Amino acid sequence: MLVVTTARKPNKDKEKEAREIAAANCLPYIPRENKSLDSLLNDFGAALVVSDRRLSCFTPAGELFYHPNMAAMRIRLLRQGKADKMLEICGLSAGDSFLDCTAGLCSDSLVSKYRVGEKGRVLSLEQSLPIYIVMGHGLKNSGPPRFQELARGIELVHADFRSYLQKLPPRSFDVVYFDPMFDVPVMEASSLLPLRPLACVQPLTREDIALAARVAKRKVVVKQRSFFVFSRLGLTEAGGNNRKISYGVLEIKENESDS
Ligand SMILES: C[S@@+](CC[C@H](N)C(=O)[O-])C[C@H]1O[C@@H](n2cnc3c(N)ncnc32)[C@H](O)[C@@H]1O
CATH class of the missing domain: 3.40.50.150 (Vaccinia Virus protein VP39)
Structure with missing residues:
Protein backbone atom coordinates (compact mmCIF):
# COMPACT_ATOMS: atom_id res chain seq x y z
CA MET A 1 0.00 0.00 0.00
CA LEU A 2 1.19 3.53 -0.78
CA VAL A 3 1.11 6.00 2.13
CA VAL A 4 2.13 9.65 2.56
CA THR A 5 4.28 10.93 5.41
CA THR A 6 6.98 13.50 6.17
CA ALA A 7 10.65 13.38 7.10
CA ARG A 8 11.26 13.17 10.87
CA LYS A 9 10.62 16.41 12.81
CA PRO A 10 8.70 18.17 10.03
CA ASN A 11 7.71 21.82 10.30
CA LYS A 12 4.02 22.72 10.11
CA ASP A 13 4.22 23.58 6.38
CA LYS A 14 5.66 20.22 5.39
CA GLU A 15 3.11 18.39 7.52
CA LYS A 16 0.33 20.38 5.84
CA GLU A 17 1.81 19.66 2.39
CA ALA A 18 1.92 15.91 3.12
CA ARG A 19 -1.68 15.93 4.36
CA GLU A 20 -2.75 17.81 1.22
CA ILE A 21 -0.96 15.36 -1.11
CA ALA A 22 -2.62 12.47 0.72
CA ALA A 23 -6.08 14.05 0.53
CA ALA A 24 -5.75 15.07 -3.14
CA ASN A 25 -4.82 11.51 -4.13
CA CYS A 26 -7.08 9.57 -1.71
CA LEU A 27 -4.03 8.09 0.06
CA PRO A 28 -3.60 7.51 3.80
CA TYR A 29 -1.53 10.09 5.71
CA ILE A 30 0.70 8.51 8.37
CA PRO A 31 2.26 10.88 10.96
CA ARG A 32 5.98 10.13 10.88
CA GLU A 33 6.66 10.54 14.61
CA ASN A 34 9.81 8.56 15.29
CA LYS A 35 9.24 5.74 12.81
CA SER A 36 12.25 4.64 10.79
CA LEU A 37 11.96 4.39 7.03
CA ASP A 38 12.58 0.64 7.30
CA SER A 39 9.64 0.15 9.64
CA LEU A 40 7.37 2.24 7.36
CA LEU A 41 8.39 0.14 4.35
CA ASN A 42 7.91 -3.04 6.38
CA ASP A 43 4.39 -1.98 7.29
CA PHE A 44 3.25 -0.43 4.00
CA GLY A 45 5.65 -1.32 1.15
CA ALA A 46 5.92 2.19 -0.33
CA ALA A 47 5.92 5.70 1.17
CA LEU A 48 5.78 9.18 -0.31
CA VAL A 49 7.94 11.33 1.95
CA VAL A 50 7.74 15.13 2.04
CA SER A 51 11.03 16.59 3.23
CA ASP A 52 12.57 20.07 3.17
CA ARG A 53 14.46 19.15 0.02
CA ARG A 54 11.89 17.33 -2.11
CA LEU A 55 9.07 14.85 -2.45
CA SER A 56 10.31 11.27 -2.82
CA CYS A 57 8.80 7.85 -3.06
CA PHE A 58 10.68 5.19 -1.08
CA THR A 59 10.40 1.46 -1.73
CA PRO A 60 12.80 -1.36 -0.84
CA ALA A 61 14.38 -0.64 -4.29
CA GLY A 62 15.40 2.87 -3.22
CA GLU A 63 14.36 6.51 -3.46
CA LEU A 64 12.54 7.85 -6.50
CA PHE A 65 12.69 11.62 -6.92
CA TYR A 66 12.63 14.10 -9.77
CA HIS A 67 16.04 15.06 -11.14
CA PRO A 68 16.58 16.51 -14.60
C1 LIG B 1 10.92 3.50 -19.15
S1 LIG B 1 9.84 4.59 -18.34
C2 LIG B 1 9.86 6.01 -19.39
C3 LIG B 1 11.11 6.83 -19.21
C4 LIG B 1 10.98 8.18 -19.88
N1 LIG B 1 10.98 8.08 -21.33
C5 LIG B 1 12.05 9.13 -19.43
O1 LIG B 1 12.66 9.79 -20.27
O2 LIG B 1 12.27 9.24 -18.21
C6 LIG B 1 8.21 3.97 -18.71
C7 LIG B 1 7.11 4.67 -17.93
O3 LIG B 1 5.87 4.45 -18.62
C8 LIG B 1 4.85 4.25 -17.65
N2 LIG B 1 3.75 3.50 -18.30
C9 LIG B 1 3.72 2.18 -18.62
N3 LIG B 1 2.53 1.84 -19.17
C10 LIG B 1 1.79 2.99 -19.23
C11 LIG B 1 0.48 3.29 -19.68
N4 LIG B 1 -0.33 2.33 -20.19
N5 LIG B 1 0.05 4.57 -19.63
C12 LIG B 1 0.86 5.55 -19.11
N6 LIG B 1 2.10 5.31 -18.62
C13 LIG B 1 2.57 4.05 -18.67
C14 LIG B 1 5.56 3.46 -16.56
O4 LIG B 1 4.84 3.51 -15.34
C15 LIG B 1 6.92 4.17 -16.52
O5 LIG B 1 6.91 5.24 -15.63
Missing part, protein backbone atom coordinates in the same frame (compact mmCIF):
# COMPACT_ATOMS: atom_id res chain seq x y z
CA ASN A 69 20.23 15.33 -14.73
CA MET A 70 19.88 13.05 -17.74
CA ALA A 71 17.89 15.65 -19.68
CA ALA A 72 20.35 18.38 -18.62
CA MET A 73 23.23 16.41 -20.11
CA ARG A 74 21.37 15.88 -23.41
CA ILE A 75 20.37 19.54 -23.60
CA ARG A 76 23.97 20.60 -22.97
CA LEU A 77 25.06 18.47 -25.93
CA LEU A 78 22.27 19.92 -28.10
CA ARG A 79 23.48 23.43 -27.20
CA GLN A 80 26.95 22.39 -28.37
CA GLY A 81 25.42 21.50 -31.72
CA LYS A 82 25.47 17.72 -31.17
CA ALA A 83 22.59 15.55 -32.37
CA ASP A 84 20.13 13.77 -30.09
CA LYS A 85 19.04 10.44 -31.58
CA MET A 86 15.55 10.47 -30.10
CA LEU A 87 14.82 14.03 -31.33
CA GLU A 88 16.32 13.19 -34.70
CA ILE A 89 14.13 10.10 -35.14
CA CYS A 90 11.02 11.92 -33.91
CA GLY A 91 11.85 14.76 -36.33
CA LEU A 92 10.76 17.40 -33.80
CA SER A 93 11.22 21.10 -34.42
CA ALA A 94 10.11 24.38 -32.87
CA GLY A 95 6.35 24.72 -32.56
CA ASP A 96 5.59 20.97 -32.86
CA SER A 97 3.30 19.03 -30.54
CA PHE A 98 4.61 15.89 -28.84
CA LEU A 99 2.61 13.30 -26.91
CA ASP A 100 4.82 11.30 -24.55
CA CYS A 101 2.68 8.26 -23.63
CA THR A 102 5.17 6.98 -21.02
CA ALA A 103 6.44 9.93 -18.96
CA GLY A 104 8.56 8.06 -16.36
CA LEU A 105 11.35 10.35 -15.14
CA CYS A 106 10.32 12.88 -17.83
CA SER A 107 13.80 13.12 -19.39
CA ASP A 108 12.49 12.59 -22.93
CA SER A 109 9.65 15.05 -22.21
CA LEU A 110 12.12 17.72 -21.03
CA VAL A 111 14.42 17.28 -24.03
CA SER A 112 11.39 17.43 -26.35
CA LYS A 113 10.10 20.57 -24.62
CA TYR A 114 13.51 22.16 -25.10
CA ARG A 115 13.29 21.40 -28.83
CA VAL A 116 9.64 22.40 -29.49
CA GLY A 117 10.00 25.58 -27.43
CA GLU A 118 7.39 27.92 -26.00
CA LYS A 119 5.11 27.69 -29.02
CA GLY A 120 5.25 23.90 -29.06
CA ARG A 121 3.40 21.52 -26.76
CA VAL A 122 4.53 18.50 -24.72
CA LEU A 123 1.80 16.45 -23.06
CA SER A 124 3.07 13.53 -20.98
CA LEU A 125 1.04 10.62 -19.62
CA GLU A 126 1.93 8.50 -16.61
CA GLN A 127 -0.23 5.64 -15.36
CA SER A 128 1.57 4.92 -12.08
CA LEU A 129 0.15 7.14 -9.32
CA PRO A 130 3.34 7.42 -7.19
CA ILE A 131 5.48 8.20 -10.26
CA TYR A 132 2.94 10.77 -11.42
CA ILE A 133 2.82 12.43 -7.97
CA VAL A 134 6.61 12.58 -7.57
CA MET A 135 7.30 13.82 -11.12
CA GLY A 136 4.37 16.26 -11.12
CA HIS A 137 5.60 17.79 -7.86
CA GLY A 138 9.21 17.89 -9.07
CA LEU A 139 8.41 19.46 -12.44
CA LYS A 140 6.54 22.27 -10.66
CA ASN A 141 8.74 22.81 -7.62
CA SER A 142 12.30 21.52 -7.90
CA GLY A 143 15.33 21.21 -10.11
CA PRO A 144 17.87 23.87 -10.98
CA PRO A 145 16.34 27.31 -11.71
CA ARG A 146 17.49 27.23 -15.36
CA PHE A 147 15.28 24.15 -15.88
CA GLN A 148 12.20 25.31 -14.06
CA GLU A 149 10.62 27.17 -16.94
CA LEU A 150 11.15 24.19 -19.22
CA ALA A 151 9.82 21.76 -16.60
CA ARG A 152 6.74 23.87 -15.89
CA GLY A 153 5.99 23.88 -19.61
CA ILE A 154 5.33 20.12 -19.58
CA GLU A 155 1.70 19.09 -19.09
CA LEU A 156 1.80 15.91 -17.02
CA VAL A 157 -1.43 13.90 -16.77
CA HIS A 158 -2.17 10.85 -14.62
CA ALA A 159 -3.62 8.48 -17.21
CA ASP A 160 -3.33 5.14 -18.94
CA PHE A 161 -2.33 5.99 -22.50
CA ARG A 162 -4.74 3.29 -23.75
CA SER A 163 -7.83 5.13 -22.56
CA TYR A 164 -6.36 8.61 -23.05
CA LEU A 165 -5.48 8.04 -26.71
CA GLN A 166 -9.07 7.01 -27.42
CA LYS A 167 -10.32 10.36 -26.11
CA LEU A 168 -7.99 12.53 -28.20
CA PRO A 169 -9.13 13.93 -31.56
CA PRO A 170 -7.56 12.40 -34.69
CA ARG A 171 -4.27 14.01 -35.80
CA SER A 172 -4.00 16.06 -32.63
CA PHE A 173 -0.22 15.60 -32.06
CA ASP A 174 2.63 15.74 -34.56
CA VAL A 175 4.45 12.86 -32.88
CA VAL A 176 3.22 10.17 -30.47
CA TYR A 177 6.03 8.53 -28.49
CA PHE A 178 6.36 5.41 -26.31
CA ASP A 179 9.25 4.38 -24.09
CA PRO A 180 7.75 1.40 -22.24
CA MET A 181 9.52 -0.53 -19.48
CA PHE A 182 11.86 -3.06 -21.10
CA ASP A 183 11.41 -6.76 -20.28
CA VAL A 184 15.19 -6.99 -20.05
CA PRO A 185 16.40 -3.77 -18.42
CA VAL A 186 19.61 -1.98 -19.42
CA MET A 187 21.57 -2.51 -16.20
CA GLU A 188 23.52 0.74 -16.60
CA ALA A 189 20.28 2.74 -16.52
CA SER A 190 20.56 3.00 -12.73
CA SER A 191 18.30 6.06 -12.57
CA LEU A 192 15.41 3.75 -13.53
CA LEU A 193 16.04 1.26 -10.68
CA PRO A 194 13.85 2.99 -8.05
CA LEU A 195 11.19 3.55 -10.72
CA ARG A 196 10.92 -0.12 -11.68
CA PRO A 197 8.82 -1.48 -8.76
CA LEU A 198 6.39 1.45 -9.12
CA ALA A 199 6.09 1.40 -12.90
CA CYS A 200 3.36 -0.08 -15.10
CA VAL A 201 4.88 -2.79 -17.24
CA GLN A 202 2.37 -4.08 -19.78
CA PRO A 203 4.09 -4.62 -23.15
CA LEU A 204 3.00 -2.60 -26.18
CA THR A 205 0.65 -4.25 -28.65
CA ARG A 206 -0.37 -3.63 -32.26
CA GLU A 207 -3.67 -2.23 -30.87
CA ASP A 208 -1.71 0.42 -28.93
CA ILE A 209 0.14 1.42 -32.10
CA ALA A 210 -3.18 1.67 -33.96
CA LEU A 211 -4.56 3.98 -31.21
CA ALA A 212 -1.46 6.15 -31.51
CA ALA A 213 -1.56 6.17 -35.33
CA ARG A 214 -5.04 7.73 -35.21
CA VAL A 215 -3.77 10.57 -33.00
CA ALA A 216 -0.42 11.21 -34.74
CA LYS A 217 -0.08 13.62 -37.66
CA ARG A 218 3.40 12.53 -38.72
CA LYS A 219 4.88 9.65 -36.72
CA VAL A 220 4.55 7.10 -33.98
CA VAL A 221 7.93 6.34 -32.38
CA VAL A 222 8.76 3.49 -29.98
CA LYS A 223 11.99 3.06 -27.99
CA GLN A 224 13.05 -0.52 -27.29
CA ARG A 225 16.03 -2.78 -26.66
CA SER A 226 18.15 -3.24 -29.80
CA PHE A 227 17.20 -6.93 -30.14
CA PHE A 228 13.46 -6.11 -30.20
CA VAL A 229 11.67 -7.23 -33.35
CA PHE A 230 9.88 -4.02 -34.40
CA SER A 231 7.99 -5.69 -37.24
CA ARG A 232 5.89 -7.42 -34.52
CA LEU A 233 4.29 -4.04 -33.90
CA GLY A 234 4.16 -3.08 -37.59
CA LEU A 235 7.07 -0.64 -37.12
CA THR A 236 10.21 -0.03 -39.14
CA GLU A 237 13.49 -0.07 -37.25
CA ALA A 238 15.16 3.33 -37.45
CA GLY A 239 18.39 2.64 -35.56
CA GLY A 240 19.56 3.75 -32.15
CA ASN A 241 22.22 5.69 -30.33
CA ASN A 242 24.13 2.73 -28.93
CA ARG A 243 24.22 -1.07 -29.10
CA LYS A 244 21.53 -1.40 -26.44
CA ILE A 245 18.74 0.89 -27.62
CA SER A 246 16.83 1.14 -30.86
CA TYR A 247 13.80 3.04 -32.17
CA GLY A 248 10.90 1.80 -34.26
CA VAL A 249 8.85 4.19 -36.38
CA LEU A 250 5.49 4.28 -38.07
CA GLU A 251 5.28 7.11 -40.62
CA ILE A 252 1.73 8.41 -40.99
CA LYS A 253 0.72 8.87 -44.60
CA GLU A 254 -1.75 11.57 -45.56
CA ASN A 255 -5.38 10.66 -44.67
CA GLU A 256 -4.21 7.54 -42.83
CA SER A 257 -4.55 8.84 -39.28
CA ASP A 258 -7.98 10.49 -39.40
CA SER A 259 -10.06 7.40 -40.02
